[in-house]
Amino acid sequence: MKFSIIKKTPNSLARRGLLQLAHGKVQTPAFMPCATGGAVKGISAEELQSLGYELILANTYHLYLRPGEKEIRKLGGLNKFMNWPKPILTDSGGYQVFSLGKNWRALNPRPNYSGEMAFASLVEVNSEGVWFKSHLDGSKHFFSPEKVLAIQNDLGSDIAMVLDECTEFPATFERARESLAMTHHWAKRSREYWQRFKNPRQALFGIIQGSTYKNLREISAKYIASLDFDGLAVGGVSVGEGKTKMYKVMRWLGPWLDKDKPHYLMGVGEPEDIMEAVKRGFDLFDCVLPTRLGRHGTVWVTTNWQKFRRLDLRQAQYRQDKKVIMKDCGCPACSSGYSRAYIGHLVKAKEMLGMRLASLHNLWLINELMKKIRQSI
Amino acid sequence: MKFSIIKKTPNSLARRGLLQLAHGKVQTPAFMPCATGGAVKGISAEELQSLGYELILANTYHLYLRPGEKEIRKLGGLNKFMNWPKPILTDSGGYQVFSLGKNWRALNPRPNYSGEMAFASLVEVNSEGVWFKSHLDGSKHFFSPEKVLAIQNDLGSDIAMVLDECTEFPATFERARESLAMTHHWAKRSREYWQRFKNPRQALFGIIQGSTYKNLREISAKYIASLDFDGLAVGGVSVGEGKTKMYKVMRWLGPWLDKDKPHYLMGVGEPEDIMEAVKRGFDLFDCVLPTRLGRHGTVWVTTNWQKFRRLDLRQAQYRQDKKVIMKDCGCPACSSGYSRAYIGHLVKAKEMLGMRLASLHNLWLINELMKKIRQSI
Numbered sequence: 091m092k093f094s095i096i097k098k099t100p101n102s103l104a105r106r107g108l109l110q111l112a113h114g115k116v117q118t119p120a121f122m123p124c125a126t127g128g129a130v131k132g133i134s135a136e137e138l139q140s141l142g143y144e145l146i147l148a149n150t151y152h153l154y155l156r157p158g159e160k161e162i163r164k165l166g167g168l169n170k171f172m173n174w175p176k177p178i179l180t181d182s183g184g185y186q187v188f189s190l191g192k193n194w195r196a197l198n199p200r201p202n203y204s205g206e207m208a209f210a211s212l213v214e215v216n217s218e219g220v221w222f223k224s225h226l227d228g229s230k231h232f233f234s235p236e237k238v239l240a241i242q243n244d245l246g247s248d249i250a251m252v253l254d255e256c257t258e259f260p261a262t263f264e265r266a267r268e269s270l271a272m273t274h275h276w277a278k279r280s281r282e283y284w285q286r287f288k289n290p291r292q293a294l295f296g297i298i299q300g301s302t303y304k305n306l307r308e309i310s311a312k313y314i315a316s317l318d319f320d321g322l323a324v325g326g327v328s329v330g331e332g333k334t335k336m337y338k339v340m341r342w343l344g345p346w347l348d349k350d351k352p353h354y355l356m357g358v359g360e361p362e363d364i365m366e367a368v369k370r371g372f373d374l375f376d377c378v379l380p381t382r383l384g385r386h387g388t389v390w391v392t393t394n395w396q397k398f399r400r401l402d403l404r405q406a407q408y409r410q411d412k413k414v415i416m417k418d419c420g421c422p423a424c425s426s427g428y429s430r431a432y433i434g435h436l437v438k439a440k441e442m443l444g445m446r447l448a449s450l451h452n453l454w455l456i457n458e459l460m461k462k463i464r465q466s467i
Numbered sequence: 468m469k470f471s472i473i474k475k476t477p478n479s480l481a482r483r484g485l486l487q488l489a490h491g492k493v494q495t496p497a498f499m500p501c502a503t504g505g506a507v508k509g510i511s512a513e514e515l516q517s518l519g520y521e522l523i524l525a526n527t528y529h530l531y532l533r534p535g536e537k538e539i540r541k542l543g544g545l546n547k548f549m550n551w552p553k554p555i556l557t558d559s560g561g562y563q564v565f566s567l568g569k570n571w572r573a574l575n576p577r578p579n580y581s582g583e584m585a586f587a588s589l590v591e592v593n594s595e596g597v598w599f600k601s602h603l604d605g606s607k608h609f610f611s612p613e614k615v616l617a618i619q620n621d622l623g624s625d626i627a628m629v630l631d632e633c634t635e636f637p638a639t640f641e642r643a644r645e646s647l648a649m650t651h652h653w654a655k656r657s658r659e660y661w662q663r664f665k666n667p668r669q670a671l672f673g674i675i676q677g678s679t680y681k682n683l684r685e686i687s688a689k690y691i692a693s694l695d696f697d698g699l700a701v702g703g704v705s706v707g708e709g710k711t712k713m714y715k716v717m718r719w720l721g722p723w724l725d726k727d728k729p730h731y732l733m734g735v736g737e738p739e740d741i742m743e744a745v746k747r748g749f750d751l752f753d754c755v756l757p758t759r760l761g762r763h764g765t766v767w768v769t770t771n772w773q774k775f776r777r778l779d780l781r782q783a784q785y786r787q788d789k790k791v792i793m794k795d796c797g798c799p800a801c802s803s804g805y806s807r808a809y810i811g812h813l814v815k816a817k818e819m820l821g822m823r824l825a826s827l828h829n830l831w832l833i834n835e836l837m838k839k840i841r842q843s844i
Contacts, residue, residue: 128812132509132819136803157786157812164787165808173805409534410541426513428550431542435505435534442509442819 091249091293091320093352099467103344103371106467109352111177111248112291113169114144118352118373119463121364121456122147122179123380127156128172131381132446133453135174137422141450142457145177145248147376150241151186155224155231159244167246179376180247182238182297185325185357187213187222188256215255217275235276236283243289251323252280254297259329266301273299274313281317293320295354301326302335304342311346321352321374328357328377337366344370361390361398361459368463380456384449387437391416392455395462403434403448421454423447468626468670468697470729476844480721480748483844486729488554488625489668490546491521495729495750496840498741498833499524499556500757504533505549508758509823510830512551514799518827519834522554522625524753527618528563532601532608536621544623556753557624559615559674562702562734564590564599565633592632594652612653613660620666628700629657631674636706643678650676651690658694670697672731678703679712681719688723698729698751705734705754714743721747738767738775738836745840757833761826764814768793769832772839780811780825798831800824 092110099105107118123130123138125148130138138146148168153159165171168178214221219234235253242250253276257269277296284294296319300306314322324343327336340355347353352373358364359377367375383389387403401408401415411430415423423433428447436444469487476482484495500507500515502525507515515523525545530536542548545555591598596611612630619627630653634646654673661671673696677683691699704716717732724730729750735741736754744752760766764780778785778792788807792800800810805824813821 127816127818128809129818129820132823134799134803134820134824152816156816157808161786161808165789165806170789171806171809171812173803173809409538412542412547422511426511426550429542429548431534431538432505432548432550435548439504439529439533441504441506442822443506443511445819446509446823447511 093321093350095349097467102369104368104463104467105371105373106464107352107373109145109177109373111145111293113175113177113248116144116177117464119364119368119460120145120374121359121460122374122376123453124149124376124378125172125174125178126378127152128168130453131385132442132449133381135172137450138174138453139176141453142461143176143453145179145374146174147179147181148172148245148247149183149186150180150238150245151183151190153180153245154183154241155226159241163244163246169246177248178245179249179374180242180245180251181356182251182253183233183241184220184238184253185256187220187233188258190222190225215272217272219253219276220255235279239280239283239287239294243287243292247292249293249295249321251295252277252297252319254299254325256329257299257301257326259301259326259331261301263303263306266303266306269301270299270306270310273297274310277314277317281319295319295321295323295352297323297325297356298343299326302331302339304338307339307342308346311343315348319351321354322347323354323356323374324372325356327355328363333363336363340367340370340372344372347371359456361392361456364456364459365396365463368467380452381449384447384452385437385445387434387444387448389415389433389448389451390455393417395459401430403430404438405434408434415448415451416455419451419454420458421451423451470698470727472726474844479746481745481840481844482748482750483841484729484750486522486554486750488522488670490552490554490625493521493554494841496741496745496837497522497751498736498837499751499753500830501526501753501755502549502551502555503755504529505545507830508762509819509826510758512549514827515551515830516553518831519838520553520830522556522751523551524556524558525549525622525624526560526563527557527615527622528560528567530557530622531560531618532603536618540621540623546623554625555622556626556751557619557622557628558733559628559630560610560618561597561615561630562633564597564610565635567599567602592649594649596630596653597632612656616657616660616664616671620664620669624669626670626672626698628672629654629674629696631676631702633706634676634678634703636678636703636708638678640680640683643680643683646678647676647683647687650674651687654691654694658696672696672698672700672729674700674702674733675720676703679708679716681715684716684719685723688720692725696728698731699724700731700733700751701749702733704732705740710740713740717744717747717749721749724748736833738769738833741833741836742773742840745844757829758826761824761829762814762822764811764821764825766792766810766825766828767832770794772836778807780807781815782811785811792825792828793832796828796831797835798828800828
């Protein structure tokens with residue numbers, strides 16, 4: 091992997107860069123659509139390319155459970171499998187383990203960090219790794235820092251992520267510190283594993299945690315920097331802590347991150363949040379929002395590319411709205427002339443085409459935003 | 468509407484024709500994909516055009532219930548609403564009323580035509596029309612021959628269909644005769660209504676019923692011919708009676724139909740059945756099969772365009788199958804290189820893209836078959 095900074099701005103930490111990966115080049119700042127189960131929901135590889143995307147994210151947790159990383163390896167790797175020729179970043183699977191685990195019925199109560207008894211989730215963390223149950227069939231599985239790297243190696247992604255503990259929000263300082271210790275322990279083991287089994291066609295990114303505590307974030311930034319990963323990711327900033335705290339964390343971290351490495355802000359996809367994060371020096375973003383909102387008939391619109399509004403096309407006010415989603419929009423839905431009334435009708439009628447048109451619009455809008463951001467730097 | 472026969476074959480009733488409708492020309496024999504709720508499931512208007520379709524079918528029952536024909540009229544009609552510039556045929560809604568009604572819990576037992584008590588469906592037929600309950604909210608609605616024409620007029624389709632009673636299968640001769648009498652009564656009223664309120668931009672097709680009884684089919688063919696509709700449709704041939712009986716009905720009817728009018732065989736979409744029906748003089752076909760099979764991961768393949776096989780890509784045998792669905796196939800899925808293994812995985816993972824790729828393949832294959840059929844005549 092090679093990362094070059096092409097241009098910087100004098101009045102912020104924003105930078106335009108070029109990421110050279112095994113499967114090609116990626117202009118940054120860039121947004122990655124999420125191909126959760128091996129596809130960005132409803133959108134083909136050709137469509138993603140024609141929307142202008144150069145890098146997508148695939149989920150290790152989902153692909154490990156189905157069809158299995160060994161199956162994908164035998165089929166020639168994730169790129170071949172998905173028929174996507176450009177770079178792919180795979181997450182570590184940790185986020186899904188923790189977030190899906192949270193929703194499950196508690197198994198055994200155990201003391202929490204305040205000394206009170208609490209219900210454990212179906213996720214059992216110990217220093218070795220994390221036990222979890224499949225959301226598909228309830229079967230028990232184990233992820234360790236080493237194992238998720240081996241899985242990502244089988245998948246053959248361009249960028250692999252280390253396993254981290256996604257600290258729940260809110261977390262007390264003590265809980266956040268203890269959770270961070272686990273994340274650091276795993277990061278170190280990831281680094282050691284990587285030094286022994288490095289795949290020259292795959293870059294490895296470390297993840298900074300520390301919840302909303304400034305000194306924990308600072309400790310984490312320094313520690314993860316010391317392990318000299320190819321890139322630096324920041325986790326736990328889009329977990330329900332609200333914009334104010336999210337922006338605070340971005341502002342702290344921006345100046346602490348090694349300027350020569352790509353900076354990936356995980357799970358952030360609201361247009362305004364991306365714009366703010368770019369100013370703080372972040373280069374990569376991922377989020378399920380464009381397709382998740384789209385599937386429910388909600389679309390982003392903007393007139394000035396500074397402020398963005400959401401329209402819920404299922405609402406009665408759009409029943410007779412012949413206009414396209416957004417004026418002068420170049421997305422496949424708007425440029426073909428599909429009306430708000432039609433898309434709203436389709437989503438209400440649970441017709442796949444409606445979800446697709448709204449998702450295509452949102453994906454186009456985010457990529458267009460990234461283009462405009464890059465041009466403005 | 469104008470229908471011209473371009474070419475005939477000496478050894479069968481097959482003919483190549485051109486149907487000129489308000490929104491353009493349609494080469495026949497032609498297959499119509501079904502846009503049930505205002506969209507062919509998951510497929511955009513541009514995709515249908517680039518697959519080569521010139522005529523699609525939209526469902527009056529579904530559009531009447533949601534968003535409502537008046538809403539669509541205010542939005543400029545069905546073509547504008549769906550962003551589909553080419554011809555549309557709307558069914559009468561009758562088939563949905565009867566077929567959806569059948570699945571509902573019985574309300575009141577009443578004597579059937581064998582004199583035994585039977586459970587009535589939620590559909591109540593009398594000579595005025597048919598009462599039915601919405602499958603969306605259970606609300607009660609009434610369709611009469613006149614009302615479904617008024618609805619189709621609001622929708623603004625190129626071809627409207629008369630209301631008929633879809634005789635259940637199996638039906639005794641007495642039941643089939645009585646049901647046919649209702650269909651004829653409604654056809655006559657449709658004709659009278661049409662003479663008073665004719666829309667010059669809309670053609671009207673009559674429907675021949677009569678179950679699997681030769682003399683009833685003959686009576687119906689003559690009666691419907693006497694009403695001088697723009698086209699002749701044959702209903703009740705794909706209702707579970709099996710291929711042998713379906714083929715028998717086609718063979719009887721072929722020679723009886725007015726040669727100067729287009730012949731539409733309703734609900735038939737299996738490749739072999741279409742090929743057989745073309746030889747019997749049929750010009751138009753519709754069926755939900757291409758997209759229904761596709762949504763479940765089943766695709767048609769053929770090597771010689773005479774015999775067709777179904778592959779269920781969810782089966783274990785395709786887990787490591789790197790091949791495209793069909794060799795030398797020009798469909799969007801195969802020509803982009805998506806593998807059977809990938810599509811099977813996506814369908815199993817309930818990923819929309821899998822359903823779409825399989826549906827696009829099936830729709831492409833049927834249209835390609837129609838092209839080959841036309842070329843062979």
